[in-house]
Amino acid sequence: MQTTSRMAGRTDFVSGVVKTTVDPVALPIATVAQSFHDFRLGLFKSGSLIEENRRLRALAQAAELYGGRLQALETELEEVRKLAKFAESVGKIRIPARVVHYAPLENRLTINAGSDRLVRQGLPVIAGEGLVGIVQTVDAKTAQVLLLSSPPPFKIGAKVLRDPPAFGLLHGEAADRLSVEFMEANTPIENGDWVVTSGFSEQIPANIPIGRIVQVRRDEEFGTRVAQVFPAVQIGRIRDVVVLR
């Protein structure tokens, strides 16, 4: 029952009952508890936070300068896509959400955006540094996100930023280690190369950062090449994410 519901992007009946009983009380408390936690951290790290705040302000000002130009380019690109009769580009609508629960052992986190904010199964979830995971099940006000660190059968298309780019399938191995398999044993990849989403998906846009290659090995048995990737996003630290719809 649980697997069937999950495949359909829904929460199973038992989990639904538990969440309905617990979440209405727990989620507001979680918000307050997070604020206290942030306050406590702020007391100990005020120096570095002030420095970070200055840096972010500078970045925001720089981004503002390019905002108008970017908007014009996006509009132009969309018109070209329409002219070429391409499908509508994905990831245009950004739904901000907060992480309300993180279960590292289960490679899952819960965000406070659900079907009420038009979140649906399969949508990518990103943080500032890159891709976090994919929405697996959706409730009215929350959604479960399956993290990139999830082991197979969870796999997504990945691309190594080289010229020409190399394409492979990425899956999780541990919280701080991902793995990309390339079908060709001689795929030209090296340590330090950036891995991003391939874009060969209806829902996951291309070029969302995933991480950097830290080790490359050849699987002699299957004639493939495997790259170990250190994820760009440190999941334990993120609080705010964006769902791309």
Added chain:
Amino acid sequence: MKGLWVVLALWVCAILERSLAPNITVLGARPDFLMLVSIVTSLGLSRSGAAVTGFAAGVIQGALIGANLTHYVFSRAMTAFVAAWSRQLRFEMSPLAVAVTAAVLTVFGRLLFMVTAGPKGIAGFLGDTMGTAIYNGVLAIPMYALLRRVLNPVVR
């Protein structure tokens, strides 16, 4: 009446697990409220009652995370059963004894979980287990003090 208190304790701990646990980490260790409540309440329940409590704690914990329920249900039910059975050792229920029992059974329960679910990164999991066991051991003392009046533990 005792059953009602257990249900209430499970509900409160589910809320704490969902809202408070991620925000009160100490050196990376976080408490496991649902395992803790199933252990502490089981100290005052029969073995069958404890197994049911552990079963319910496992269902709640797995459901809240969105994980496979089987591993959680099995490990929590077995842990609660052993907690109830441990009363046969007839040790005096001092605060220290409760803390040690909760810590040891937390390690037991998480090792059972590890064997059945096979999480990746076993070294990290074992490190987390030790931290959680110590945290649970400390929290067991006030929780037992709160619950013992309503559960009225019996020695068999």
